Amino acid sequence: VKVAPGLGWLPLVALLACLAPAGARAAGGAVAPALDARAWLSRIQAAANHGNYLGTMVFSAGGTMSSSRVWHYVVGDQTYEQLEALDGRQQRIVRHNDVVHTLWPQARMAVVEKRETLAAWSTTPQAVDPQALDQYELHREGEGRIAGRMAAIFLLEPRDPLRYAQRLWADQVSGLMLRADILGPAVAGAMAPRPVLESTAFSEVMIGVKPHPEALTQAMPNLRKLEGYRVLRPQQQRTSLDAEGWALASPVAGFGLAGCMRRGMDNAGDDEPVLQAVFTDGLTHVSVFLEGYKPERHRGEMQAQQGATSTLMVRRGDYWVTAVGDVPATTLRLFAAALERKRP
């Protein structure tokens, strides 16, 4: 079982937060004291990874809305999680520790994958740079009520225009994130509040429930056999940019390379794997997919945005670059230009 990234320094941070002069925390209002801030972020992280909760998540972006049911159980060192789309196409994601089954019951399709985490990818034990959140300024914004629970509100304000601001609502009691909004840049000169690009929130949630992992496994009696399903197990092979003949020529400010993976594209009906490089700034992440350019497959270059998620597809010589992330499109353009082919 992988230790969640960053938890290594959680006890230390919590201890320091307790030892910090009370005045530092009582400052309140504007910028939250760094230690308090980090302690809260660690609490949010720990609650999501180690809590027992179930509820309904509502996701809204660009005028569209969808909801999904969430179950998260931790029994000893075993983690069970299930997500089920309640709208549109049926989709169910069942995770037991690192093994993730994604099922599309209507299409009788299943994808079985191994969940890769930062901690699992990193070669050093210090997976998450404690300075990562230096890209954002954390403001405490008081209290609010989400899904019938009292929540502490935080605003993570980016220090540069390469990323979006986020407003987080964390459960006062457990620290579980109850709502997260991604905010677009303020319109110059306008007094109006910044636009919410997308919002993810629990509409109802039960925290600290008794875990019933067997209910999840019972709901999926054929999870192991998956009878009648077409089961895809895409290749997932950890690698490095260097081994693949790429180099990070011009890093994007504030983003570090989290890992690199050779990944099968079976689900898109393609035999050839692509290279996925993941970058993170501590709060959000960007995926850059690299593959050989094929005129019959890669049509026009394009740039799209859905909610906060931008997508960019561009050709770079003999290669085709697809960048996806919850960042402005200009940031993706930097990523598309950041990687350079060292050798064919």
Next chain:
Amino acid sequence: MTPDPHSLDPEASAQDPRHWLSALADGDAQALDRACAQWRDDGDARQTWHTYHLIGDVMRSDELAAAPARDAAFLAALRTRLAAEPVVLAPAPVAAVPSSRRSVWLLPAAVAAGLALVAGVMVVAHVGQPGQGGEAATLAAASSPRLAAAQGQASPIVVGNIIRDARLDEYMRVHQATGGYVPIPAPGGTLRRVDVEITPSPAR
């Protein structure tokens, strides 16, 4: 505008007559005449046309993947049924005149409906085309009128992923599934975005 915006090498592409079919399949109205002529004269062209559309269907949704034999069987059955339909040649009785007059009205209306349908398809297809200048808002971008407006493009507002691309879908899914990298994961973040497909009410 070049005849085929997708072609990398216009000369090589122009020698291949199939590129007119490809262009029409992508909604390029300029290819209409030549592609139709080709379709009429060349049996291979008809097969190519079918293949292009099958590819398009599969790209949009795995569920549309079907053996070509099924389409052929459907077409054969349709032809048989059409052949079996009685041909209305008898002069219409006097009482039927209003209805036949109405059918005179109906015909252009039906044609117009057909044209409207084609136009609708064309508009959507145009959204999916690589735009002039490479900056075009395409695909899922159409769901964000903000972006379209920001780029000064008169893109139709399409709710949800109407134009689906299996490859892009997979990239988005993989990116979201990479939530393990996110130091502060939102609960349920891996399934943040679900496909809200709008199925036309008369089911297939």
